[in-house]
Each structure stands twice: as structure tokens, then as C-alpha cells.
Amino acid sequence: MNQLNATTLKSLIPPSDLEVVAANNLPERVIQFGEGNFLRAFVDWMIHRLNKQGLFNGKVVLVQPIAEGLADKINEQDGLYTLLLRGLQDGKIVEQKEVITSVSRGINPYTDWTACLQCAENPDIEFVVSNTTEAGITYDPADRLDNTPPVSFPGKLTAYLYHRFQHFKGDTAKGMVIIPCELIERNGEQLQALVLRLAREWGLPAAFGEWVAKHNTFVNTLVDRVVTGYPRDEVQELEQYLGYHDGLLNTGELFHLWVIEGPEELAERLPFAQTGLNVIWTTDMSPYRTRKVRILNGAHTSSVPVAYLYGLETVKEMMDHPVMGKFIRQVIWEEIVPSIKLDRDMLSDFAKSVIERFENPFIKHYLLSILLNSSSKFKTRNLPSLLEYYQLNGTLPERLVFSLAALITVYKNGIIEGAAMKAQRTAGEFIMKDDLSTLEFCAGAWKAYDGSAQSAAKVAYTVLGNTGIWGTDLNTVPGLTSMVTAYLYDICEHGIQDTVAKLVE
Template sequence: MSTPKQQLNRDFLEKNLLGKELAPFTAEILDYPEKIIQFGEGNFLRGFVDWMVHQLNKQSLFQGRVVVAQPIPSGRVAELNQQDGLYTLILRGTQDGQVVDQREIITSISRGLDPYTQWQEVLKCAENPAIEYVVSNTTEAGIAYNPADRSSDQPPVSFPGKLTAYLYHRYQHFQGDATKGMVILPCELIDRNGDNLKRVVLQLAAEWNLPLQFQEWLTKANHFLNTLVDRIVTGYPAKEMAQLQEELGYTDQNMDTGEIFHLWVIEGDAALGERLPFTKAGLNVKWVKDMTPYRTRKVRILNGAHTSTVAVAYLAGIDLVRDAVHDQKVGQFLKQAVFEEIIPTLDLEKSELQQFAAAVLERFDNPFIDHKWSDISLNSTSKFEARVMPSLKKYFEKQRVLPKRMTFSLAALFALYYGTEIRDNKLVGHRNGKEYFVQDDLPKLEFFRDVWQKYEKAELSLEQAVAGILTRFWPQEAQELPTLASEVAFYLQDILNSGIVSSLEKCS
């Protein structure tokens, strides 16, 4: 298999691909003006927001491009610039029961900037009245106050510091014009990301002794929007690269891959949705007054399905998420937990919840993503607290009985954390006679080890062991749900005696 010699760039695209399957558009799309500055050049934004902007441009609904600034010293703007911002995006998965493999050259990025060598170029973007939008994805730790930030830094250390300096430069250049504020769309995976970003920016503006008029302009002229993003972007397909480049006929060092499903929930005024007409382009973008129900839906259904099933599937000998969907017993457990126990606890329209859940199951079944249950199991105690326990409690409040599958999943979690030895800061468990390693905070693992050591020495009964674990991690629930300990102990005893697969019949 030979490697194509031609690299994807503007010259190659114009000569070879415009108007063809991978690039069904005209050259005009490559010359649209810059309208968005994006902090973050990684796989996710290129497979999510930049893909969306490309879809808008294909329909002449936005006619704007994205200038990208890498948020940390090490990044890939140099590689993007070598290809004139172009890259191939491959979206694969199952949609409406059919396997889909979409390939497209994305043209929305105009250029990349390195703030650590081109800070003045970044600030010059603030002087462009056409650049009205800020997009970011600087990891969950990116939206945080950093005391090392100073207004005179070239550039400031953190993303909020860079944004503060950027907005102050814009404020100065346009002399405080209230019409020159920006729409700021952070995509970091933290709750109320826009509110948190605004809080840090205002804190820095005050610490830097910037004018009070600027601080007022920040609040009144700019829109810091809370958003929720949802798409698995799997990034550069290293293992398939040679074959893909042979099929495509060119080399592409910026190639990106992801799943078909996408959802962007933006908490903002409907008028902003007219300016960024994602929905008009047929994209799954929702402009809402309150994103809380949508965040709850994602956490409880998608993340909750993962967390309530992880111990069950893994102890059943299933390593990949998609294989659990097809397993007769585990797949049934997963579906019943979602449709019969989680969905009834949520407040959105039932049909919308069922549609979202069906899409989640299709995503779990993606034949192109090897999603390992062992990876999902990381820090399962805190994940169960955030993702499953609220549904369990809500179900009990409504039905006055405990939900069978979620209660069983808690017993399975305790079985997953059954181990009497810690090695290399990991709890050693056993599955089908072979060791596996549980990763969580060390004090939590030490607690489980001590409980199970006492249980094996007959110093604790199983119900006492379960009650002790519940009191340690969920004291309020242990008190408010009086039968929780006994029901979890019932399922756990059967799991330990008969194995997880046989025990599933008890909660069907």
C-alpha cells in the first residue's frame, strides 16, 4: 500500500476536489471573512463547532470562517496552517439502524495563531468588527482563576486571562462601543460554563485595576452563554491512517473522526439563534431559556446508563460497550434501567426523552468505537453519586419502592469493588479467575479493602458490610431509604454466590 504524495491544502483542494463528493461546494467558501475566534484547536472543536460552521457555510447561512488560537504553548496550529486550515472529518456510527460512514473536507478554519509567539496578531482580531463570536474548549480545567495572570503578560497564562486581555483590547479599540460586545460560547464540560467564565473574567478585570467602565461593558455588552455539548470525537485515526489516505488519495495530518450523533444546547436569547442559524441548517442545536433539564437528561440517561451498567457488564465478562448492547441479559438490563426506571424520573416530554435514549443506545452500539467498560469504571463511586443515585432517589419518591435495576447496579458496584488487596494504589479484584484493577481515590479503595477483609474474617455480616459502605458514601440515602441496605445486600449475596449473569434474573 503506497502513501499518497499530495498533501491536503487549498491548492490541492481547488485543483482536484471542489464540486466532488468530499467537497461539494464552490471556491467562494474559502474566502469568507473571519467571524469567530476560537480558543482551542483540538479534535473536539474541529469535529463539532467547526463542522457546524462548515455546514452553515455550505448553505450560505453564515458566510464566515474561524480563526483559531491554541490555548497552551504546545498545539497544532502549525500543522493546520500547513494545510491552510483544511482537514478531513470522518463521522461514523449507527443511525436509524443503519451503519453510516460520512467523509467530508472541512473548510471553516481560516488560519491558526500561536498566542505565545503571535499575541499581537491575536489582539488584532479584537479590532475586527466582523469577529463577533468567541468559542472555546480548553479542557474542564481551562475555566479557572490563575493568580499568575497579569494584564501585562504576553499573553496571560490561562484562557480566562487571555480572554480578559482580548476583550479589554476590543473595548479600548472601539472606545467602549456597546454594539461591539461579543457572544461567548464556551464548550468546556463544566456546569454553567458561561457563568463560570464570566465570573473569572470579572475577577481578573478587577484585580488588574481595569476601568470600572470596562467592567460594566463586560457585563452589559457581552453575552457569556452557558452551553452543553455532546458528541464523541475520537480524533486522529492513527491505526487506519495508511488505508484511509490510500482511499482518499492525499495525506492529511489533521484528519479527525467522530460519531454521527451531535447535540449543542445553548442557553441564550432566541435572537442570538437567528444570528447563528444552526437550527435552520438542520443541525441538532437547541436555544433554550434554561439548559438545566437538558444537562440533567444527559447526565441521568447517557452517563447514568454507563454508570449503572458498567459493573454489571464488566463482571459478566463483557469488555466493550457495544457488546453489552447485544448481550441478551445485560442488554435487557441496560434498556430496562433506562426506559423503565430513569426516564420516569425526568421532567422533559416523555417522547423527547425516549427519542434521546434510543439515540444513546445507537451510540453505545457504534461499531467504530471500542469503548471499554474498564475505562468507564474509573472513579465509579463518585460517578454513581452524580449520575445514578439522584434517579434512584427520585424513583423512590414517586413510586415508594426502590427501582430494581438501579438497586442491583449498586450491588454490582460493590461486587466490582470487592477486593482485599491494594497494589500500586489500585484495588485488586477477580473476574473469572483473573485479576483486574479498580481505580478510584486511594482512601476510598482502602475503605473497601478494610470492609471486605473484615467480612472475610466474619467480623461483619454482608448486610453490615453493605450498611457500612452506604453510610460511608451515601449517609443521607442510607437514612432516608430504610430498605436500601437490605435490598442491596440481597442482590450482592446472590452475585457472590451465583455470579452476575445468573443474578440478573432476580431483577428482571
Template sequence: MKLDRKELNLPKYPERVIQFGEGNFLRCFFDWQLDILNREQNLNAGVAVVRPIDYDAVPLLNIQDGLYTSIIRGINEKGEVVKDYRIISSINREIPVYKEFDEYLKLAYNPDIRFIVSNTTEAGIVFSDKDRYDDRPQNTYPAKLTRLLHERFKTFNGAEDKGFILMPCELIDYNGEELKRIVLKYVELWNLEPEFKNWLEKSNVWCSTLVDRIVTGYPRAEKDELEKELGYEDKFMVTGEYFYLFVIQGPKDILTKELHLENAGLNILIVDDLKPYKMRKVGILNGAHTAMVPVSYLYGIDTVRETMENDELREFVEKAIDEEIIPALDMDKNELVEFKNAVINRFKNPYVKHMLIDIALNSTSKYKTRILPQVLETYKRTGKLPKRLLFSLACLIRFYKGVRENGDVINLRDDQKFLDMYRELWQTSDYRKIVETVLGMKDHWEIDLNTVEGMTDLVTSYLEKIDTKGVKEALKELK
């Protein structure tokens, strides 16, 4: 069998979506969902992918007529290991904008195109005053987008019904608002007409999004085995976890109707404000990751899944979430517990080998953004210190000693100022001085944590036990 639309009886849908970015994430996340909506909800929306940067290392999706296989694997809500293979047919073609700029601009002439989606990485939504209107193309993604939007505006004489619904998926806060802000800066830089600015603001829907799915990409190590199982060659197959979540901040009536979301059964939420969902993800998913890393790594564990297979460590993680993270979050308790259960299943996924040392990158900053808010909120609400989250902080300080209990050197990766500070501190054997110094980083924490009653004493006692008795013995005493 070949990946051929005619042989597989797969239609080519009318182009209604422009997608900036051909990478694994969008293809295993947005295009996967779009394929389901096309086949099961009759959305009838094809995608024109724009390759936003100039490189030829990876061939265009056109060599397979836009077709590829999504391989979704993980643990479902019932705790069962599941695999789902799906030939995705939502992409029609890929346009290399640096080589086919005119073809790119022609997208503006298609009256049926309604949606613009992007994932140009966090560094993609930026402004550069070096971009010019007449560049072919402009350098930054927002500049390329502004040029396309202006072409659309001119082609249809500013018609109100020819605006777009924009759904950027870059991992920055309120990405739709930030993208709009930068596009308007290009309007000013290029001295474009006020009517265009008004059309951008009034006739286009700028949605912010929160996206969540671990996409492990092209399965090089399993390529031959999977192609034998599939029965065909696929240069663009992509693997991802079972769990996914797409939260869109925007007008519910418009988005539900135009995306055919009514009774679609997809994990797509249309909300008025992303913030609670961002706090939930950062607190429970990212917070649990950050809390487990130094504890598990010092324990002698290397991956997230192995952590979940260890009864003592799994109990530590689950109790940290249940008793110290969820109570500090302002959302419906049932929603938080449901999300927590999904997170635990994600951590157990046998198809994802998530190395703890990779998550450990910049852990000092991650602790501040992912865990400290819950520590301080718990203290504020109850007057009590969350012992597991602070035990994790003590393990983190011990982690930066740079050596495991068995003598193996730890590959520390963080800002040099933190590495220098920890190295100097660990030349002493004064646990209290070490803790007081770390907690006293007011420029980092935005508070002197030594002023939180009992925190210095508790973290110091944990650190001394961890360093002298080992994390396994210290954990037993934690109970």
C-alpha cells in the same frame, strides 16, 4: 489530490469567529457544524484558532491551510450504519499565542468578529492572581480572554455593537456564567476601568452550553487505509460518532438570526435553561454507562458495544433506562424516549471501542452523581426501590472486591479512601456489614442510605447472590 483550497474550489470565509483550542473535539463538533452552516446556510464565517498553550508537538493547522477531514461514523436514527467524510474549510488559520501575541491582539481590531468559542478542558476556566495585564501572554485562558476583550473595548471606544457572543464548550456547569465571573475577577485584579466592566456585562452575550459527541480523534490505527480511501494525505483528520447535540443557553432570537439556524436542520437547541438537558444527559447517557459497567464487567464483557450485543445485558440496560431513569426525570416523555433511543444506537456504534474499565474510573463518585438522584427520586415518587439500579450498586460493591469471577485481577482506580475501605470490607464475608458500611457513607452520599426503607436488605441480598452464584445467575433471578 492535495488538500488545497484552490484545487478543491473551497473559499476562505471572512473571519468572524475566534476559537480558543485547536483540539479534536472542537474540530469535529463546532467547526464541523460551522462548515455546514457556511455551505448550506450562507453563514460566511471563518475561524481564527488560538492555540492557548505553549507546545510544538503537533504542527499548526496552517500547514494544511486550515483544511482537514471529518470522518463521522455510527448508527443513524433508522438503525443503519453510516459513514460521512467531509473536508472542513471553516478554519482559516491557527495563531500560536505564546509566539505571536501581537497577531493574537490584532483579532480585537477586526470589526467583523462576532463569536468566541472555547474548549480549554475543564481545568481551563480558572483564575490565577499571578496573571498580569502586561504578560505576553497571560497564563490562564480567562486572563488571555480578558486582555483581548479589553483591547477590543479600547479599539472601538466601548461601542455597544462591538461586543461578542461567547460560547464556551468546557464541560463544567453553566460554563458561560463561570467564565464571565472569572473575567470580572481579572477586571478587579488589574484595576481596569468601570466602563469596561459595564461593557462586558451589557454589550457581550455570555452563553452557557452543553455539548455532546464522542470524538475518537486522529485514527492512527486506520490512517493508511483511510488515506487510501480518501485519496490524499491528511495530518489532521478526525473521527467522531454520528450523534451530536449542541444546547446553548442564550437569547433565541439573536442566536438563531446570527448563526443562521432557521431551517438549518442541525441538532442545535437554544434554550432558557440548560439544567433539564444536563439532567437528561447525566441520567440517561452517563447513568446507563455507570449502571452497565460493573454488571457487564463481572459478566465477562469488556466493551459497551459487546454489552449491547448480549441480549440479557441489553435488556438490563434498556429496562433500567425505561423503567427506572426516565420516570425520575422532569422532561417531556417523548423527548426522553427519543434521546434514549439515540443513546442505545451510540452504544452499538461499531466504530467506537469504549472500554468498560475506562468508564469505571472513580465509579463510587459517578454512582452518586449519575444514578443516586434517580434512585431517590423514584423512591420518593412511587415508594418503590428501583431494582436494576440497586442491582448495579451491588455489582459495583462486588466489583471493588478487585477480582472477576474467572480470577482475573480488576484494575481498580478510585480515591484511595474508597479503595482502602473496600479492601478492608472484603476481608470479611459479612455481606450485610459490607453493604451497611457502603450505604452508611453519609459524607459521600449526603444521606445515610441505610435509612431508606428496604434498601439495605435488597442490596445485601443482591450482593450475596452475585458473589456466591455469579452475576449471570443473579441477573436471571432479577427478572
């Protein structure tokens, strides 16, 4: 079977798709720190779409952010790879297959840092994109300008921008647009602050810091697409279908959303919306972040402790289940959406897409992986919905409160082993990972339980009163402690299955 490369591609595509072959001659206009599955199924796919319609006419050079990466494989395939997007649209299975041609080459900065700095000398390269994981935008005091390369991504970017500043002699027109995709709040602002900090600590000229601050644009972003990556379990079947071997074959869901908070003129330089892509340029991304965190992430966090204790394993299994499928839909439509003070149509459209995404038969999303660090997730994703629902209605949202009780129950009978907890459910033993102090505290709180309603109340009061976990004493919320107590006792004495079944009737 042939390997995917430029020669193979020319023999595969029909003559009518000449723009795909012609795209090989486009100049590099984007440098991307990160060559993994997500960016190749998100940003590089979007640039490919722009190029096909003649709206960008540029390529992306990929820099692998860690020593072990894909640069060599990318170069072996001439930057080409197949992207397979699959999912549900209006209840029907839809599949989209494309060979992505927007990548020019890969660079391994750990073996060729010079090649990366040479990109800074290219006046055509005006955009920086990154996805170096949430831990990528962090300060590393060991970073130095003369490291080849600097260890951290902010260090690499600072060195890159300084090289550009020197090469173009501080030309204000040669500033760059920096578009981070890391999943941290205000990612652009945080990245800019780190670059300026490193510039000061490295003793770089004040003029460079001024150039970075005034003539480079750091935007904040919110990205959303589930990318399932290389399909190891079905690769042989898919390559028979494709007719060639692709070591970079990538898969993901159909849904995508990119919210970019930045100057409006950038929307003209990167006209994603003109291609029908779900990219939103805005001066305030907070409503979109609230919508995603509260509905998408909140639906996961509120339902997963219940579903996992119930005995289920995946999100799709949960959605198809007659009881748990009803539970999660009720949580979304009857409690989360009504608690958010934003445009109802905007919320409803997103909620519908979330449910369809959870039903995607091509994505195997394990509940146990979502259960990771659930206490901090509940505080960020679900507690605002619970509290705001109470403020709006004067009553507590029963299912969100039940999900809190189920989360507390996860820690029952848990045994701390190292930095994790060996926990129990009816289906058997599992490893619960959370902040160690939270695991230890909750395990300790459950020692008070002796099977009585009074002891359940003590557990509820103790856990809800931990301000270190929740950021506030939840016992002060009227009625919450008594409702959590009742749910804890019901779960312990009658089981999660009977208790949730009564709740969704």
C-alpha cells in the same frame, strides 16, 4: 500521496462544489480557544454547514490553548481537514465524509501572542468559542495581564477582551458573544465570573468590568457528540479511500446535540437550526442537562460496573451481549426513563438515540475508562433516578440498586497502590481509579466480609452510610440496605454472571 491543502482540494472537488472553494475568501468572524478533535468535529463542522448554505459567511481562527498544539499543522493544511462521521441511523450503517473549510488559520499564542490580540481589533470577529477541557475554566492566581500569554484560559480571555475594550474605546457595540463548550455546569456563568474576578484583581478600570458584564454575552451550553479523533488504527486504509494524506483527519459519531441557553436573537445570528442541525436555543437548559446526565451518562454508569465485572471490555460488546445487552436496555426503559419528570416523548426519543449510539460499531469505548471515578458519577447520574423512582412508585428500582451493589463489589479485595487501587475480577487484575479517600474507605469496609450474609450486611451498611461519598446516608432509604446486602451476598457467593442473569429474566 498528496497532502491535503487548498491546491489539492481544488483538484479533488467537482466543479459543482464551487461554494467550498469560495469559502476560502470569507472573513474571520469567530475566534476559537481550542483546536482539538472535538471542536473541529462539532463547532467548526457546524460553521462549515452554515457557510455552505450562505447563512453565516465567516471563518474560524483557532488558538491552541496549551504550548503543544496543532496550529502549525493547521496552517500547513490551509485550515482544511477531513471529517468522517460514522454510525447507525434507524439500524443501518451511515457514513458521511466532508472536507471542512470553515477554519482560516491556527495561532500559537505561546510564540505569537500578538497575533491573538490582533484578532481583538477585528470588528468582524464577534464570537468566542472554547473547549479547554473541564479544568480550563479555573482560577489561576499566578495569572498576570502582562504575561504573554496569561496561563489560564480565563486569563487569556480577560486580556483579549481588555485589548478589544481599549482598541474600540469601550464601544458598547463591540462586545462579544462568548460560547464555552467545556463540560461543566453553567459554563458561561462560571467563565464570566472568572473574567470579572481577574479584571478586579489586575486593577483594570471599573468601566471595563461594566463593559464585560453589560455588553458581552456569556451563554451556558451543553454539548454532546462522541469524537474519536485521528483514526490511527485504520488511517492507511482510510487515506487510500480518500486519495490523499490528511494529518488532521478526524472521526466521530453521527449524533450531535448543542443546547445553548441565551438570548433568542442569537439564534438568528447563528441560524444552525435552519440547516437541520440539532442545535437548541433555550431560556432554560436544565431539562436537556437532566435528560443527558440521567439517560446517557446514567446508562453508562449503571451498567459498566456490572459489565466489567462480568468480563466484558467495551460498550459495543456489552450492547451485543445476550444478558448485559438486556440489562442495560431494561435499566434505561424500565427504571431511568420512568423516574424523570419530563415530557415522555422527549425522553423516549433521546433514549432511542442513546441505545443506537452505544451500538455504534465504529466506536471502541472501553468500560474501564468509563469506570473511572464511578462513586462520584453514581451520586450525580444514578442516585437521583434511584431516589425519584422510589418516590414515584413506592418501590426500589431493582437494576439500579443492583448496579450500586456491583459498584461496591468493584472495591472488594482491592489493594491501594499510590493514588489508585489494584482491584480484582474473574477475568483478572485491573487498576481502579477513584477518589483516594473513597478507595481507602471501601477497601476498609470490605475487611468485615467473611462470607456470611451478616458480614455482607455490615459492608452494605458501612458503605451506604458514608455521606462524604453519597451526600446523604443511604441507609435511611427504606429497603435499600437490605436489597444491596442481598445483591452483594449473591454476587460474592454465586458470581456476577449468575446473579445478573436471574435479574434480567
